[in-house]
Amino acid sequence: MATATRPPKSSEQSDPAGDDAEPMLPELQDPDWMHHARQVAQTGFWAVARRLPRLVKEAIGVAWATNRFDTVASIGLNVAAGVMTTFGLLATTTVLTELFAAGPTPDRVRAALPALLLAAAAVMARGGLTIAAGWAQARLVPQINYRVELRMFEATTAVDLAAFDDAGFAEEMDRARDRGMHEAASIVDSTVNLITGVVGVLATAAAVTVIQPILLPCLLLAAIPQAIITVRIARGQYLNMLARITRQRRMRMLADLMANRRTAVEVRTYQMREFLLDEYRRMMRAETRADFDLVRSQTITRVLGTSAAGLATFAVYAVLGGLLLVGWVALAAATTALLALQAARTSLGMAVFATNSLYEEALYYQDYRDFLDRARLRTPPGGGEPTTGFDTIDLDKVSLRYPGTDNLAVDEVSLTLRRGQVVAFVGENGSGKTTLAKLIAGLYRPTSGAIRWDGTDTTALDPTSLGSHVAVMSQDWWRFPFTARQNILIGRHDRARHSPGPSVEDAASASAAHDMILDLPYGYDTLLDREFKDGQDLSGGQWQRLVAARSLYRHAKLLVCDEPSAALDARAEHAMFQHLRRQPDRLLILITHRLANVRHADQIFVLRGGRLVQQGDHDQLMAQDGLYRELFDLQAAGYLAESS
Numbered sequence: 001m002a003t004a005t006r007p008p009k010s011s012e013q014s015d016p017a018g019d020d021a022e023p024m025l026p027e028l029q030d031p032d033w034m035h036h037a038r039q040v041a042q043t044g045f046w047a048v049a050r051r052l053p054r055l056v057k058e059a060i061g062v063a064w065a066t067n068r069f070d071t072v073a074s075i076g077l078n079v080a081a082g083v084m085t086t087f088g089l090l091a092t093t094t095v096l097t098e099l100f101a102a103g104p105t106p107d108r109v110r111a112a113l114p115a116l117l118l119a120a121a122a123v124m125a126r127g128g129l130t131i132a133a134g135w136a137q138a139r140l141v142p143q144i145n146y147r148v149e150l151r152m153f154e155a156t157t158a159v160d161l162a163a164f165d166d167a168g169f170a171e172e173m174d175r176a177r178d179r180g181m182h183e184a185a186s187i188v189d190s191t192v193n194l195i196t197g198v199v200g201v202l203a204t205a206a207a208v209t210v211i212q213p214i215l216l217p218c219l220l221l222a223a224i225p226q227a228i229i230t231v232r233i234a235r236g237q238y239l240n241m242l243a244r245i246t247r248q249r250r251m252r253m254l255a256d257l258m259a260n261r262r263t264a265v266e267v268r269t270y271q272m273r274e275f276l277l278d279e280y281r282r283m284m285r286a287e288t289r290a291d292f293d294l295v296r297s298q299t300i301t302r303v304l305g306t307s308a309a310g311l312a313t314f315a316v317y318a319v320l321g322g323l324l325l326v327g328w329v330a331l332a333a334a335t336t337a338l339l340a341l342q343a344a345r346t347s348l349g350m351a352v353f354a355t356n357s358l359y360e361e362a363l364y365y366q367d368y369r370d371f372l373d374r375a376r377l378r379t380p381p382g383g384g385e386p387t388t389g390f391d392t393i394d395l396d397k398v399s400l401r402y403p404g405t406d407n408l409a410v411d412e413v414s415l416t417l418r419r420g421q422v423v424a425f426v427g428e429n430g431s432g433k434t435t436l437a438k439l440i441a442g443l444y445r446p447t448s449g450a451i452r453w454d455g456t457d458t459t460a461l462d463p464t465s466l467g468s469h470v471a472v473m474s475q476d477w478w479r480f481p482f483t484a485r486q487n488i489l490i491g492r493h494d495r496a497r498h499s500p501g502p503s504v505e506d507a508a509s510a511s512a513a514h515d516m517i518l519d520l521p522y523g524y525d526t527l528l529d530r531e532f533k534d535g536q537d538l539s540g541g542q543w544q545r546l547v548a549a550r551s552l553y554r555h556a557k558l559l560v561c562d563e564p565s566a567a568l569d570a571r572a573e574h575a576m577f578q579h580l581r582r583q584p585d586r587l588l589i590l591i592t593h594r595l596a597n598v599r600h601a602d603q604i605f606v607l608r609g610g611r612l613v614q615q616g617d618h619d620q621l622m623a624q625d626g627l628y629r630e631l632f633d634l635q636a637a638g639y640l641a642e643s644s
């Protein structure tokens, strides 16, 4: 199903009005979570049926692990309902036998009464059991969904950061998240439906066998066409869905572009309206054609299937008539057989449909299982010594290579940092500053070399304990859709009362965010997401102040500030750097391209291509003919030129 990505065509190359014109946008690839689709489409029904026992076992295992009571109830009650079907049919035969017997009508009715009551009781019991089974089955679905989702996010939040740089991991996570995890409840649902269908068929077959074994082949003859139609229609729908999925994704993508606050500005400034609408119309025309094709082919299948079912029913009637004539079957038994026929048809259709669904769902569910296994391997083992912090941090020939890359992002860097210092990492874009800071913060483990806190290799320290002493003001911060207060509090959401550290307001004041927050409609309780009622948004610089407040609120012994003032105006930048000064119990690592802000740092480390090429304070580095002086002079020249 995968289609190759083509380069975008210009609008002059294509005719938006023509039905068969090439699309203006490049073809999309099928989503990764659809990789089983072809396999499902190409597997025959019997091949699927052979794998059923394993799939049923797997599904029952999932249900059992979630809620044993509801599992037993949904299967047991369905089986009990099947037994009632058999009783009901047998009682109906007795009723009919009494009614069709010779003698005065009142006597016949009286004789039929006990069996009639029994038949009525069986029907009522069956109805009650089916409802109770449905209730248990419906209870199972949300419980399974919650359990599976929770396990998914327990895994995604526990894996090491490096896992997210691994393309294979990210792909498996998307598959498991987009589709796999939603199939857990579906495989249980389909399994219960399958069991219900099979029990229904067996129950009617048992009744018919008791009444007259010769009627059993008639029952199957009449039910099979129905089963075939069900499979064919389901497969047709599936293949049609496969053929259309990429187009439907493109339509959703276009719909998103045309009705979205984030894209609204560019759609207008570039006057993209007609371009997007043309593309949407083209997709819609193709979709409508596909809808018509599906409806036509399904109608044809239904006509053929219904005719075959009609013929089969006619054949059964003929056989029954023959059996009646030769006296092999009594009239009452033949009438019951017709009732059984109807019930068996429905049950068989249900079982066949459930088999088909179960096969497909189980393939995708396996993706979820595989992802959990892979995530377990990527989760740091935990344990290790707890730590109360550090006086010195030593890096000994530390290197890091990102997965799937050839070059070292950090190349044999050795340096020593001390609590109480302000140090700066300086270098051109891509020189490895952020990566080095993340290594020191424990977010990545070195590919080689060692990082030691007071002489202890950090790999021997408990990661949670180590992380509690670190705060990182990242340059890739996220706009969390919480209130302003929560956005700061999450810096240390579990901080105990009276434990050291600034209050939310103090942290906000230190990062020049306090006044800006007070100006919001609900102050600190303003929700910072426009997608919710009464939500507000902030400018990039205002968000950056809030992010800074969060990391100051964390009150950690190691504070990494990666481009903390990139989006700040001059006044806010000045105010923030007043607070990012030396503190005796904190090591501050500053990464910035605005070199004026690092002039007062105790140590400046200059990186180039991942290697540490210079180190010293500002005066020492300016005295050398090196990269630092070159970068500093370039920046200073810009200001000097302006002022002259």
Ligand SMILES: Nc1ncnc2c1ncn2[C@@H]1O[C@H](COP(=O)(O)OP(=O)(O)OP(=O)(O)O)[C@@H](O)[C@H]1O
Residues within 6 Å of the ligand: 165, 402, 403, 405, 409, 427, 428, 429, 430, 431, 432, 433, 434, 435, 436
């Ligand atoms: N997640 C990642 N996966 C693969 N390569 C990465 C990843 N992050 C960074 N790199 C690469 O590692 C090198 C160092 O990147 P890093 O972000 O540490 O540089 P930097 O000095 O902080 O750059 P900038 O000044 O632009 O922020 C670059 O070549 C970059 O392309």
